[in-house]
Amino acid sequence: MPSQRSQWSDQPPSRNLMKLTSIPQLYRNLRRGREILRVLRRYGLADWISRTRRLPLQNWIKDRSGVPLTQYTRSQRIRMAITELGPTFIKVGQVLAARPDLVGNEIAEELKQLRNEVSPDSMEVVETTLAEELGPNFRKHFRHIEPMPLATASIGQVHRAELMDGQRVVLKVQRRGIEKMMREDLDVLEGLAQWADHVESLAIWGPSDMVRQLMPMILRELDFNRERSNLKQFAQILEADKAEIVIPSVFDQLCTRRVLVMEEMVGEPLAKVFERDVHSPSRETGEMTRADLPPELGRTLARTYLRMVFEDGFFHADPHPGNLFCLRDGRLAILDFGMTGRIDEAMRESIEEMLAAINAGDCRRLTRLIRRVGNPRVDLDQSALEIDVADFVDTYGRQTLDRFDLSGALNQLSEILHRHGIGLPNQSALLLKMLISLEGTLREIGVGFDSLDIVRSYLRRVMIRRLTPARRLRQARRIYLESEAFMENAPEQLLSLMNQARLGQLQVRLEPKRFAPVVNRLVVGLMTSAVFLGSALMLSYEVSPVLFPDQPMFGIQRVSILGLVGLIASFSVMVALCLAILRSE
Known part of the structure; x- marks a missing residue:
């Protein structure tokens, strides 16, 4: 993916007030922003209603099936709101389901139930994408492409196909317009996070920092070249274990940023095998059940993933049963390498x-x-x-x-x-x-x-490896290089610091985020008090221009207009300031 100077850069965001040149993307996508805020407000309103048990209208806000929202837990309402917001937020929710350290176990467990309920693109749309990516003559590569998708997700959909040489493959095609929609939604989400940074009860969780962590993970899935590279790298890593573990091969000449063509794995996902009972009628049709799994399957799976972590440092991050195929020859196939870790x-x-x-x-x-x-x-x-x-x-x-x-x-x-x-x-x-x-x-x-x-056997091997002379030599070499770099740079940096202090140019920057609202309100209160006192003096001395200069009206005569306007304005600001303090508790 070509590099871009955008909101996803690695530079830390400014902690100051937003400048006109860095207005949140929320304003650029006002329509979508209003829709998102409407959905969030709708599901958040149930929290306020549920606290008022005697409110007669508390059960009037319902979901699509007619169940009042107050009967759902907060975690369930979060999941429902994310589902209603569409594919981008579903993908964000699925990523957050893997981050209980950010959202907590209760919400993470609820978000694991998120499913992509999206209708597939038509075959005409798929063919248009293939023509854009592989050229107008893309049909010369395929003997047949099944119009009915094998699977549909928020970013892409999968079709079975057959190459001209008879090779059975699966074709993963990115959904039409999904990248533009996801980038717009992510812009809105970034804008919401910037606003949340200024809400004291939310700022302690660092919404913008959370967005910066999650968004690159989501945007990377839009580039199928990354998944192709991962497939090839894992195939190389697990080459010695191909008698037990299979990674689908890819066809580089047919792969692009939005199209991925890989070998078809003939078998069944473990998720379907787990759903069948040992004594179910499916036994008569020859379908595999849990009892048919090879005895060494679990040991092979555990050993493979622990090797990825403790030896290779590169692992497949989503080993749920839907991504693990049990092939007809008894081997295990691993699919979906869009999410990996190092x-x-x-x-x-x-x-x-x-x-x-x-x-x-x-x-x-x-x-x-x-x-x-x-x-x-x-x-x-x-x-x-x-x-x-x-x-x-x-x-x-x-x-x-x-x-x-x-x-x-x-x-x-x-x-x-x-x-x-x-x-x-x-x-x-x-x-x-x-x-x-x-x-x-x-x-x-x-x-x-x-x-x-x-795990224990791997840890034993790890501890032995950490005591080997080769590792000690690598560690000593790393420490030496880091110490050398430090000794080269430290004197120069220390002299520069001392020179700045001598010239009076040394500055200490403090960012008291928690005290900023307090200080702002204090300054506004002092300014309002000053305006109030000045207006009162102007009223007392009847500073011109005045109202009712000759004849009194309702017993009022020679009222300073400037003093009256200042008095009303300062009083309004004081009332608004008191309400803001009460709302922020």
């Missing part, structure tokens, strides 16, 4: 140290690691965090491997991070999401093996 050596070592700290019951060390890996707030309560971490270690650090609840441990850790406002980097959050999804899939397979035994 972790560097430093992050991998931090994860290893956290697991070791949990195993050793070292709460203080685990707390330090959480602070180092995450992005804690400035006002983080260290003692409260240590208490929660100690409770976490007491609960899960003493469990035996055969009773260890991995998904429960990860969910509670996410809840601790959310409670204390500790955000995770995108890649760490993706890893957390992957582990939770993997644990759920392994639990569904239920092939009677201890997945944590594999």
Whole structure:
């Protein structure tokens, strides 16, 4: 994707008031912005109604099926509002479902139910996209394209097809106009986040920072070239395991930014296999059930994903049963590489140290690691965090491997991070999401093996690898290079700092965000008081021009017009200021 200087740049946003040249994109998309605000207000109104139990109209606001909104929980209303807002916000919700550290476990679990209820593009529209991407003669590459889509999502839809040489493939085509619509919606969302930054109760969660974390992940899915690159890279990584794990091959000459052509996997997704009962009539049709899964399937799956994390540092971030195919020859195929994650050596070592700290019951060390890996707030309560971490270690650090609840441990850790406002980097959050999804899939397979035994074997190998001379040499070399760079730059920077202090050019910039509304209101109050006193003096001294200079009216004579206008204006500002203070609690 060509680089653009836009709102998605890596430069930190200004914390000052917005300039005219940086007006939020909300104003550029006023119609869509009004629609979004209307939906959000509609579903948020139920919170106010639900507090007033005796209000006779509380059940008048209903969903499409006629159920009053007050009967739904807040999490359910959030999901309903996101669903009504359309594909872009559904995709945002699906990303947030993988970030319980940002939204909490309750909302994350509810957002996992989001489904893309979109009607597929017609075959004529699909053919138009293919002609734009592959050329007007795109039909020379395909013998047949099935008009009925195999699957439909918010960004693209999948069709079965057959190449001229008889090769069966699947064709993933981006939906018409989806990129323009998503960019407009994301502009509006950025504008809403900028406004939320000025609301004290919302600003502590950093709405703009949250948007900057989520939006690149969503925009990357619009470029199918990234998924093609991921497919080829994972095929290379898992080449030695192709007897057990299969990655679909891609046809580079037919792939573009909006079209992806890859090998068709003949089999069934594990999600369909899990839905069938062992004794169901489908056994007579030859369809696979849970009992037909290979005994080594779960062990292969766990070993593959742990290898991705602890050895390759590049992992498939969405191992839910719908993306895992059990082929007819018993092998496992992994699909949908639009969401992947990377972790560097430093992050991998931090994860290893956290697991070791949990195993050793070292709460203080685990707390330090959480602070180092995450992005804690400035006002983080260290003692409260240590208490929660100690409770976490007491609960899960003493469990035996055969009773260890991995998904429960990860969910509670996410809840601790959310409670204390500790955000995770995108890649760490993706890893957390992957582990939770993997644990759920392994639990569904239920092939009677201890997945944590594999984790323990990997950790043993990791600890041995960390003590090898080769790793120590790499670590020493990295420390030496960083120290050399520091020793080269530190004296120059220190001299520059001392020179600025000597010349009186040293400046300290403070950004008291929480005090800004208080200071603004104080200044407005002082100015209003001054105007009120000045207007009162002008009324007392009958400063010209005056009303009723000759004859009194209702007992009033020689009233200063300037003083009266100033008095009314200052009184109105004082009333508005008092109401604003009351509304902000």
